[in-house]
Amino acid sequence: MYYGPDSEDSVAFVFRAGADEPTVGASWFDGTVPPGSVADEVRALTATAHVDGRAARSVEWPTTPADHPEERTQVTLVGRPDERDEGVVVVGLTAASPAQTDYEARATAIEASMDGIAVLATDETYDYLNDAHAAVYGYDSRTPFYGETWEMCYEPAECERFREEVIPELYETGTWRGDATGLRRDGSTFPQELSLSLTPDERVVCVVRDVTERREREAKLRARAERLTEFSRLLAHDLRNPLAVARANAEFVEMEPENSEERLRALSNSLDRIDELISDALGYARAGDSVSQAELENLSLSRVASMAWDTVETGEASSSLESGGSFEAVESQLRQVLENLFRNAVEHADEPPTVWVGELPDEAGFYVEDSGPGIAPANRDRVFEVGYSTNDHGTGYGLPGVERIAVEHGWEIDVTDGRTGGARFEIRTDPPATDEA
Known part of the structure; x- marks a missing residue:
């Protein structure tokens, strides 16, 4: 110089x-x-x-x-x-x-890569890493890696798997590629794709990619495919009867048009039933869409409940908002939950019911309660089964859709007795964690 x-x-x-x-x-x-x-x-x-x-x-x-x-x-x-x-x-x-x-040029490309790239020395400590490698594990600097081994990036069980399965194969074949579970600086874990290559001087080149978003998309696609399969099977079954009735009445009208008034009315009812089944089945299919953190909003229960009530055919039924509160939810799905619960209350009551909505008194969540006939304890689990209904005109899709939305939000839903003996649905939006054996 x-x-x-x-x-x-x-x-x-x-x-x-x-x-x-x-x-x-x-x-x-x-x-x-x-x-x-x-x-x-x-x-x-x-x-x-x-x-x-x-x-x-x-x-x-x-x-x-x-x-x-x-x-x-x-x-x-x-x-x-x-x-x-x-x-x-x-x-x-x-x-x-x-x-x-x-x-x-290659060094510049490595530095600019969106994948995390690192080189481990023969003692398994970090010899080199790019910024992307530090970032994928939740660090904003490369400094904490130098002098440390790769084990800082994995939980003990994963480290043991690497020692027993991955590293022997790497030294035998010179390469290894597969899935692993990384450990971020904050203690959270994430799925990753990992590629390892052995250099002539027995250093290890690591290329790591966070595949969290891809796995979430894949899970959504699998769930959607399963729902579509279930949807088509159930819809085909449920449509068979009203279609048969409609066909029989259409044939009678064609043969005896002068005596067709009652048959035309029955034909119209069958078509209405088909339309109802299709509408409810589509709502059930949409209810299972996975919920991401980015979609959640802080929503007012009173505002969403009011909108839901206005879109349901409630006749002479009345509603009462007893308390408000706000909850983290996807607005369209919270609204669908309330609409289905309101519709369930109206359709199963012999007389126009009163429907109460409010915040749970002692825990996070809300309830929808009605003054109808209630649900017998023996049937309370069955009401969430697809296709089950105690109403001859019910489709059996509404409450299963409610449960599906609750599950996707991480909520719990229970059925109990209301104050007048009617049905009371309690939805806990922050249920206590349960230990799974």
Whole structure:
């Protein structure tokens, strides 16, 4: 590196001296930069460096010696002030081979990679890592990794699996690729795809990718496919009877049009029933959409309950909001829960019922209660079965849809007796954790 005045080529100071490098007082330009277009370009860059200050500019040309035709010389000029407030230029001269240039390009690509890339030394400690590798494990700096082994990124059980299964295969075949569970700095875990490669000097190159979002998408697609299969099977079964009735009445009307009034009415009822079944089945199919944290909103129970009541055919039924509160939920799905519970109360009552809505008194959640006939204890689990209904005109999709939405939100739903003997549905939005054996 050479340090020269802005208006002269002579070297004022040498940062790193070498056998072939100019000395103080000599010209860094003469004998280094070939004449012609290259010299013109370097002169222009020198002027630019003075104007742009610290903006770096480079020019590259083939090295003169014929015995090293593959090498090239690069000059880099950076303008900066000196202690006398006079503009000077820092001149850097380097000889670079294609192999070196290729290496630098690869290093740049590794640094810019969105995948976490690291190199482990033979003692399994970190020799190198890029920023993406630190970030995938929840760190904003590479520093905590140096001097540590790869085990800082995994729970003990996963480390044991690596020792018993992964590492032996890596040293036997030279590569390993598969799934693992990483450990973030905050203690949370995440699914990852991991690729390991052994270098000739037995260091390990690790490439890791967080696949949390991909796994969530895959789970959603699987759940949706399962719902569509169940939906088509149930719908085909439930439509068979009203279709048969509609067909029979249509055939009778065709044969005896003069006596068709009652048959046309029955045909219309069958078509209405088919429409109802399709509508409820579609609602049930949509109810199982997985809920992501990004979709949740802090919602007012009173506001959503009011909207839900207005969209249900309630006839002469009445509603009473006894207490409000707010809950984290997907608005369209909370509204669907309330609509189905309101519709259930109205359809199963012999007389127009009263429906009460409010916040649970002693825990997070809400209730929907009605003054109808209630649900017998023996049937309280069955009401959430798809296709089950105690009403001859029910479809058996409403309450299973309610339960499905509750499950996707991490809620619990129970059925109990209301104050007048009617049904009371209690939904706990923050249920206590249960220990699973």
